[in-house]
Amino acid sequence: MSHLAETFAAAKADGRAALIAYLPAGFPTPIDCVPVIAAMVENGVDAVEIGLPYSDPLMDGPVIQTAVDLALKAGIRIGDVMSNVGGVVGTGAPTLVMSYWNPIERYGVDRFASELAAVGGCGVITPDLTPEEAGPWIEATDEHGIDRVFLVAPSSSDERIETVAATCSGFVYAASTMGVTGARTSVSSSAPELVARVRQHTNLPVCVGLGVSTGSQAADVAEYADGVIVGSAFVKALLESPTPGEGAAAVAALAAELAAGVRGNRPAGVRS
Amino acid sequence: MAAVTQTPEQFDLGAGPDSAGRFGKYGGRFVPEALMAALEELDAAYRVAIADPGFVAEYDYLQRTYTGRPNPVTDAKNLSEHAGGARILLKREDLNHTGSHKINNVLGQALLTKRMGKTRVIAETGAGQHGVATATAAALLDLECVIYMGEEDTVRQALNVARMQLLGATVVPVTAGSRTLKDAINEAMRDWVTNVDQTHYLLGTVAGPAPFPEMVRHFHAIIGREAREQTLELTGRLPDVVAACVGGGSNAIGIFHAFRNDPGVALYGFEAGGEGIESGRHAAKLSVGSAGVLHGARSYLLQDDEGQTIASHSISAGLDYPSVGPEHAWLRDTGKATYESVTDVEAMDAFALLSRTEGIIPAIESAHAIAGAIRVGKRLGPDALILVNLSGRGDKDVATAAKWFNLVDSATIDSTSEVVK
Numbered sequence: 001m002s003h004l005a006e007t008f009a010a011a012k013a014d015g016r017a018a019l020i021a022y023l024p025a026g027f028p029t030p031i032d033c034v035p036v037i038a039a040m041v042e043n044g045v046d047a048v049e050i051g052l053p054y055s056d057p058l059m060d061g062p063v064i065q066t067a068v069d070l071a072l073k074a075g076i077r078i079g080d081v082m083s084n085v086g087g088v089v090g091t092g093a094p095t096l097v098m099s100y101w102n103p104i105e106r107y108g109v110d111r112f113a114s115e116l117a118a119v120g121g122c123g124v125i126t127p128d129l130t131p132e133e134a135g136p137w138i139e140a141t142d143e144h145g146i147d148r149v150f151l152v153a154p155s156s157s158d159e160r161i162e163t164v165a166a167t168c169s170g171f172v173y174a175a176s177t178m179g180v181t182g183a184r185t186s187v188s189s190s191a192p193e194l195v196a197r198v199r200q201h202t203n204l205p206v207c208v209g210l211g212v213s214t215g216s217q218a219a220d221v222a223e224y225a226d227g228v229i230v231g232s233a234f235v236k237a238l239l240e241s242p243t244p245g246e247g248a249a250a251v252a253a254l255a256a257e258l259a260a261g262v263r264g265n266r267p268a269g270v271r272s
Numbered sequence: 273m274a275a276v277t278q279t280p281e282q283f284d285l286g287a288g289p290d291s292a293g294r295f296g297k298y299g300g301r302f303v304p305e306a307l308m309a310a311l312e313e314l315d316a317a318y319r320v321a322i323a324d325p326g327f328v329a330e331y332d333y334l335q336r337t338y339t340g341r342p343n344p345v346t347d348a349k350n351l352s353e354h355a356g357g358a359r360i361l362l363k364r365e366d367l368n369h370t371g372s373h374k375i376n377n378v379l380g381q382a383l384l385t386k387r388m389g390k391t392r393v394i395a396e397t398g399a400g401q402h403g404v405a406t407a408t409a410a411a412l413l414d415l416e417c418v419i420y421m422g423e424e425d426t427v428r429q430a431l432n433v434a435r436m437q438l439l440g441a442t443v444v445p446v447t448a449g450s451r452t453l454k455d456a457i458n459e460a461m462r463d464w465v466t467n468v469d470q471t472h473y474l475l476g477t478v479a480g481p482a483p484f485p486e487m488v489r490h491f492h493a494i495i496g497r498e499a500r501e502q503t504l505e506l507t508g509r510l511p512d513v514v515a516a517c518v519g520g521g522s523n524a525i526g527i528f529h530a531f532r533n534d535p536g537v538a539l540y541g542f543e544a545g546g547e548g549i550e551s552g553r554h555a556a557k558l559s560v561g562s563a564g565v566l567h568g569a570r571s572y573l574l575q576d577d578e579g580q581t582i583a584s585h586s587i588s589a590g591l592d593y594p595s596v597g598p599e600h601a602w603l604r605d606t607g608k609a610t611y612e613s614v615t616d617v618e619a620m621d622a623f624a625l626l627s628r629t630e631g632i633i634p635a636i637e638s639a640h641a642i643a644g645a646i647r648v649g650k651r652l653g654p655d656a657l658i659l660v661n662l663s664g665r666g667d668k669d670v671a672t673a674a675k676w677f678n679l680v681d682s683a684t685i686d687s688t689s690e691v692v693k
Contacts, residue, residue: 055581056566058458059462059465101302102566103580105564106564129302130301132301133300133302153304153308154306156306156309160308160309164305178306178466178467179306180462180465
């Protein structure tokens with residue numbers, strides 16, 4: 001069983017969902033990225049997605065766009081992404097890369113998968129790659145034992161869900177809503193139905209992302225999904241912190257709140 | 273007649289794209305899964321519509337009575353002596369309603385939007401020509417309209433911002449990234465993925481995910497069909513060269529398509545060389561770019577060694593885009609069309625020359641095609657017949673040109689821009 005699969009199995013044995021956190025590589029600064037994520041893992045994050053900063057992030061809202069711009073301005077390259085992945089793997093959390101397609105294609109699909117495997121990374125999430133265009137990527141990820149995660153959306157037909165789920169390994173990423181990354185006041189009501197539709201076609205874990213930012217929302221999603229993915233809320237906490245030290249404290253506190261959430265514990269005074 | 277260096281062999285451009293929307297290895301669909309349903313719906317609706325005589329009749333009626341088609345071909349006799357004596361014919365897309373070829377595609381897609389039961393259109397615009405055309409069609413067909421425009425372009429093209437607002441559209445200045453056309457497309461895609469139920473993304477060029485490259489080509493192919501017939505009527509023969517400027521590539525594909533099975537006709541696309549290829553400040557992706565994926569399709573792209581998009585530069589907002597439609601990438605690789613770059617200086621010289629010699633002020637985009645035709649004319653000599661797509665008129669560029677040629681002091685221009693912003 002892969003490290004990622006073990007993580008989902010362990011969470012399931014606990015009767016809870018896994019908590020998956022996203023941060024861009026090199027953010028909040030090239031040297032603070034790994035320590036900040038380590039603080040998140042210590043406070044209950046089960047698995048980590050490292051974003052590969054890209055010039056044209058068309059699935060991301062303003063919060064992640066800002067963070068990615070900072071990382072690019074700091075000169076983050078794919079080698080730095082790989083070394084951040086290696087650092088996070090050292091915390092003991094299974095670590096994936098989230099990347100738009102062009103950087104992987106340009107770098108070389110085989111080279112990318114092989115270098116990721118070499119630093120201990122376990123998978124790649126590709127938000128703008130569909131199974132139809134993924135031929136060489138499927139070969140490379142199979143070759144190097146890297147999980148490939150594709151997305152399904154509320155607009156996906158059952159036929160497409162079947163195709164996407166059959167192409168995924170590791171887990172299936174269910175976009176909770178139609179839209180881009182960023183906090184929302186409530187997680188879309190279409191998410192539970194989408195997860196149920198995905199389960200008709202696969203036994204893979206189904207994780208929900210887009211719009212989850214609070215412990216209470218995490219508790220809601222954990223009732224029907226195997227994993228809860230949180231990105232913009234962590235990024236926002238870091239952007240709003242004047243120093244990396246304060247940022248680490250802020251994301252640690254948020255991780256703890258979300259970790260309680262995926263265990264069904266809602267923050268005091270919040271009703272579901 | 274002087275020989276054209278690169279004569280395409282017999283071919284059929286109509287063969288592309290395949291059922292996956294690919295032109296060779298280019299094209300395809302690289303989009304968030306959330307958009308796949310909308311693309312499939314659009315693909316199906318488009319194919320049914322263009323086979324429906326009712327739709328075709330409605331589109332043709334608007335093209336005749338609203339766009340003003342057919343527009344003429346003008347024999348640019350005075351320009352000839354500046355082009356090695358070659359005879360130059362201008363296809364007058366600049367005479368269309370809204371001032372460019374963009375309206376051909378916009379009317380088709382706006383009618384399709386109504387047919388799909390959607391009530392809102394969004395679009396990106398660089399020079400503002402596509403935004404103005406979209407706002408126009410939205411006004412005519414009673415659709416809500418939001419136009420995304422890079423903040424830098426809203427300044428360069430302030431008059432077009434005012435035009436769009438007069439037509440009832442909301443113009444959103446995009447402040448992300450390089451603040452030009454590529455960033456406007458990113459923002460439009462974000463809007464589309466969020467509001468796709470009621471919204472059609474009225475993409476303005478032959479780029480983007482399938483079916484856009486094929487669909488936009490279909491609506492612009494009228495340019496070449498008319499021009500081919502008009503050239504035969506006027507001269508008794510086919511042109512040796514068909515020339516067009518290439519940003520995303522819609523006007524070029526529009527005029528090239530009708531000549532796809534004419535082996536003696538050489539197709540030339542002229543992209544923006546900006547301040548010169550060696551300066552690094554240009555938009556010459558087909559000359560010095562490489563294959564990559566941007567905005568939903570694989571094509572040629574200005575990118576670094578790790579796939580980050582490199583910002584393009586051109587005096588012409590409409591050509592200032594780091595990628596290009598996938599069919600152009602395929603035409604380039606197969607040698608079925610030839611692509612060269614034209615610098616800002618060459619384009620502005622051609623802009624002035626056409627204005628003075630023919631009394632036609634072209635869009636700066638189209639001035640790139642004029643400059644290219646002059647260059648090719650000098651190579652081929654007086655027996656050559658060159659058909660140029662004059663894709664737009666220069667009204668929108670008068671402020672830029674006045675500055676370039678020092679016709680008024682820049683303070684006057686700046687204060688004028690402020691007023692209309």
